[in-house]
Amino acid sequence: MSALVPPAGDGGVTAPVAGQTPGLLRRSLATGRTRAGLAITMLVVAVAVVGPFVAPGGETAIVGPPNASEVPGLLFGTDVTGRDVWTRFLHGGISVLWLSALCTLVGVGAGLLIALLAGYSRTWVDEVLMRTTDVFLAFPAIVLALLFLAIFQPSAWTVILTVALGHAPRVARVMRSAVLDVAGRDYVRSAESMGLRRWSIRLGDLLPNVTGPLMVECGLRLTYSIGLVAGLGFLGLSGLAIDQADWGLMINEGRTAFTVQPWPVLLPVTAIGLLTVGTNLIADGIARAAAGTDREVGE
Amino acid sequence: MALGRLVGRRLAVGAVILFVVSLLVFGASLLLPGDAARAVLGRSASPDRLAVVRAQMHLDDPAPQRYLAWASDLVTGDLGNSTVSQEPVIELIAGRSGNSLLLMAIAALVATPLSLLLGSWSALRRDQLADHATALGTLVLASLPEFVVGIALIYVFATGLLQWFPPVVSTTMPVLEQPSVLVLPVATLVLAVAPYITRMMRATMLEVLDSDFVHQARLNGIPERSVLWRHAVPNAIGPVAQVIGLQLAYLAGGIVLVEFLFAYPGIGQGIVEAVNARDIPTLQALIMLIAAFYVLVNLLADVVGVLTNPRLRTGVA
Numbered sequence: 001m002s003a004l005v006p007p008a009g010d011g012g013v014t015a016p017v018a019g020q021t022p023g024l025l026r027r028s029l030a031t032g033r034t035r036a037g038l039a040i041t042m043l044v045v046a047v048a049v050v051g052p053f054v055a056p057g058g059e060t061a062i063v064g065p066p067n068a069s070e071v072p073g074l075l076f077g078t079d080v081t082g083r084d085v086w087t088r089f090l091h092g093g094i095s096v097l098w099l100s101a102l103c104t105l106v107g108v109g110a111g112l113l114i115a116l117l118a119g120y121s122r123t124w125v126d127e128v129l130m131r132t133t134d135v136f137l138a139f140p141a142i143v144l145a146l147l148f149l150a151i152f153q154p155s156a157w158t159v160i161l162t163v164a165l166g167h168a169p170r171v172a173r174v175m176r177s178a179v180l181d182v183a184g185r186d187y188v189r190s191a192e193s194m195g196l197r198r199w200s201i202r203l204g205d206l207l208p209n210v211t212g213p214l215m216v217e218c219g220l221r222l223t224y225s226i227g228l229v230a231g232l233g234f235l236g237l238s239g240l241a242i243d244q245a246d247w248g249l250m251i252n253e254g255r256t257a258f259t260v261q262p263w264p265v266l267l268p269v270t271a272i273g274l275l276t277v278g279t280n281l282i283a284d285g286i287a288r289a290a291a292g293t294d295r296e297v298g299e
Numbered sequence: 300m301a302l303g304r305l306v307g308r309r310l311a312v313g314a315v316i317l318f319v320v321s322l323l324v325f326g327a328s329l330l331l332p333g334d335a336a337r338a339v340l341g342r343s344a345s346p347d348r349l350a351v352v353r354a355q356m357h358l359d360d361p362a363p364q365r366y367l368a369w370a371s372d373l374v375t376g377d378l379g380n381s382t383v384s385q386e387p388v389i390e391l392i393a394g395r396s397g398n399s400l401l402l403m404a405i406a407a408l409v410a411t412p413l414s415l416l417l418g419s420w421s422a423l424r425r426d427q428l429a430d431h432a433t434a435l436g437t438l439v440l441a442s443l444p445e446f447v448v449g450i451a452l453i454y455v456f457a458t459g460l461l462q463w464f465p466p467v468v469s470t471t472m473p474v475l476e477q478p479s480v481l482v483l484p485v486a487t488l489v490l491a492v493a494p495y496i497t498r499m500m501r502a503t504m505l506e507v508l509d510s511d512f513v514h515q516a517r518l519n520g521i522p523e524r525s526v527l528w529r530h531a532v533p534n535a536i537g538p539v540a541q542v543i544g545l546q547l548a549y550l551a552g553g554i555v556l557v558e559f560l561f562a563y564p565g566i567g568q569g570i571v572e573a574v575n576a577r578d579i580p581t582l583q584a585l586i587m588l589i590a591a592f593y594v595l596v597n598l599l600a601d602v603v604g605v606l607t608n609p610r611l612r613t614g615v616a
Contacts, residue, residue, distance in 0.1 A: 033435075134312075135319045138590045140552020143570065150574040150582050151327050227444030231556050234446050235571055251450070255560075258450075258466070259458045265450060273447040280442035 024212060028282075028289035037281025044275040048093025055090040059083070059245040067261040076263040080253050089267040091245035096233070096272070099159060100225035107164035107225070108218050111171025116202045118172070119179030130176070133169035141166030141228060149232070154239035163228050167221045174217055178210040185209075212290035219283025223276050230272045247272055306602055313594045320590045321373070325366050328579050373587060379580040381573075388584045391569060396588070398474050399558070399565035403550045405481060406488035411543055414493040418500025418539075419532060425505060433501070437494035445553055449487040449560045456483060467562040474564065484561045491553050492546040499542040503535040510534075537607030544600020551593050 028034045057063060062082045069077040076085040118129040136144065145162040152158045182188065183206065191201050232238045233248015240246050247268035254264030344352075353359055357368065372379065378388035421433040440448070453459075457466035468480045507513060508531055516526045554567035562568070566585055573582040 138316050138320050138594050142552050142555050143589050146574050147586055151330050223442055269447050269450045273443050276442045277439050
């Protein structure tokens with residue numbers, strides 16, 4: 001329900017504020033909320049990135065009886081096939097991170113492209129593109145992903161493309177209204193009167209002036225990507241190799257023995273929860289800085 | 300009347316969207332590597348057997364003809380048989396959709412008044428500790444994926460610290476005969492949608508409380524309680540109604556992970572099972588059902604939004 005936020009630097013007729021992005025980040029970093037979000041995110045990212053190097057053992061090595069919560073020498077016991085939970089947790093974050101990052105990159109990129117095309121076409125192209133997004137908005141994101149994962153063998157790429165496919169129409173809508181807002185300004189008209197080509201106006205005049213909402217979308221979609229990627233892993237559909245350590249898959253494997261051995265589920269769930277809270281706090285901080293007010297982020 | 304025309308137009312748009320969605324859902328199944336007959340019979344099926352099943356499923360007909368047959372069956376409620384259980388898909392839907400609707404209805408009935416109250420309360424304590432705590436709490440909850448919240452609830456209230464509620468639904472009896480299994484899935488869904496409604500209600504109430512007619516009412520000496528309940532709240536609920544509608548539509552997607560987590564026998568769990576079994580007829584029907592529900596609730600939210608916003612009602616939109 002984003003009452004999304006005009007870009008910052010809304011001086012209206014003044015020249016494009018080309019350097020607004022660094023300023024925006026700096027302003028959002030001034031709030032305690034963004035800093036807390038950044039700290040939480042960095043903590044989880046550090047665990048995921050450094051984890052594989054400091055893990056005590058191999059991620060697929062069987063070191064004890066299955067589902068034992070108290071094994072001497074093991075911090076959190078063993079999982080459903082007797083592998084070390086702590087080792088698998090340390091190995092399992094990186095896949096969630098890069099999958100979510102790519103989902104966000106592809107989804108926001110595609111949405112931005114649609115928005116630049118549609119918001120500055122002033123022809124039937126706009127209508128066609130927007131009605132197409134309506135069709136994809138007729139599914140909840142997870143249902144759209146499941147439809148395509150049933151058709152194509154789940155793999156890292158099908159997960160990335162299906163999650164991105166859910167993001168693109170939502171991003172396109174928000175960004176199109178931001179583009180429309182900028183497209184009517186005087187400096188765009190003056191660029192038009194100078195006979196600049198449409199794509200050079202799109203990239204040179206429109207894009208630099210919608211970076212505020214664009215960064216908010218990146219943060220928001222990253223939060224949703226993490227939830228969806230881990231959620232698909234939790235459903236056992238993330239397309240990773242069966243014995244690969246992955247936070248989503250760990251939850252899926254561990255949930256049947258949750259009562260006797262909760263750690264294979266609790267560790268990744270905590271990490272994913274912290275990560276989504278961290279990224280959303282950052283997105284909220286950027287949105288507030290971009291709006292220059294007390295506005296809040298919504299879906 | 301303008302409103303009737305508007306609702307009619309939105310309905311027509313909804314119907315067109317569902318038509319294109321049906322093309323998409325059907326078209327996606329054409330992309331299935333191999334074909335549906337092989338998906339049913341498995342890799343080792345003999346060519347003769349494959350040919351028979353292909354003929355049975357009309358797989359040799361041209362795609363447009365198959366689409367027409369599928370779509371007309373869909374409209375008449377003949378949804379074909381599950382390729383796994385061989386039972387009619389319509390029976391599976393009949394058994395499961397009631398459960399899902401029950402889950403969503405209770406979640407909506409709990410979440411809506413709860414978040415309206417919390418949002419108003421927070422607005423009345425603007426910039427006090429309670430307001431900041433609510434803002435931070437709803438932001439954190441809005442960030443968390445449903446399965447994270449659900450697993451946390453299971454750990455606290457079912458398997459770990461307290462053993463108040465069952466962690467999963469028993470398959471041996473109907474859901475209504477074991478009402479305690481509803482508590483945790485409902486709580487998970489409430490925690491998923493309430494933050495958005497709460498935040499919207501707070502923002503709208505702040506605007507309303509700051510408006511001229513509320514100041515006027517106060518100046519006229521109307522008691523604060525009456526200012527609040529007779530003047531402020533009714534004016535805030537209008538804009539919030541649309542957000543409530545959108546959140547209820549969101550529940551249609553939320554039930555997928557939540558039902559899977561709690562082994563709750565509803566449409567969402569049915570979709571996950573159909574994906575795992577590559578049971579395409581069942582999946583197509585369930586996805587069309589969710590899309591129809593989603594489009595319909597979004598449409599209602601749209602209409603409510605128009606009804607409660609005079610500027611939109613006069614047709615400027």
